[in-house]
Amino acid sequence: MESYPDIEIYLARGDIARLNAWLAEAIGAEALAPAGKRQWRTRGGTDETPVPVLLMEKAADGFASLWFDSSHTPWATDAECAREAARRLECEVRCSLGGWQPGDDPDRFLQVLPDGTERPIDWPDSGQ
Numbered sequence: 001m002e003s004y005p006d007i008e009i010y011l012a013r014g015d016i017a018r019l020n021a022w023l024a025e026a027i028g029a030e031a032l033a034p035a036g037k038r039q040w041r042t043r044g045g046t047d048e049t050p051v052p053v054l055l056m057e058k059a060a061d062g063f064a065s066l067w068f069d070s071s072h073t074p075w076a077t078d079a080e081c082a083r084e085a086a087r088r089l090e091c092e093v094r095c096s097l098g099g100w101q102p103g104d105d106p107d108r109f110l111q112v113l114p115d116g117t118e119r120p121i122d123w124p125d126s127g128q
Contacts, residue, residue: 003076009085010109012092014057014064016040022088025094026074027051045072061124063094079110086112094123 001065011019016032023029027044029051038057045051049072059065066085076083078095086093092111097120109123 003071003073004078005071007073007075007078007081008095009066009078010060010063010094011066011080011085011089012063012087014055015089018089022085023053026084029053040041045070082110086114090122091112093123
């Protein structure tokens with residue numbers, strides 16, 4: 001399977017301490033640093049293949065957006081990243097159902113819970 005050009009997931013809870021620990025282990029990232037109002041940045045990866053990371057608090061319906069601006073992550077897809085994040089961060093995580101293409105429904109997402117439960121949802125109209 002080909003890696004996505006970038007990875008974006010949405011976190012129900014953006015616990016900075018937990019995020020820092022997970023990002024350090026997963027991609028060797030430094031601690032998240034403030035980068036403006038409700039924004040945090042860091043970099044992981046290697047010098048040859050950096051992985052810039054942006055966390056935006058309260059990006060959508062109270063969820064924080066976590067964006068890896070690189071195809072050089074440990075995850076080939078948003079869903080792979082969401083599964084690991086839900087388990088490691090112990091919070092609900094949402095992501096796109098697949099690689100988005102023009103004409104796709106932009107409101108269809110995959111909801112992943114810390115216990116491994118997954119289901120497709122309409123978001124923001126999921127009634128949650």
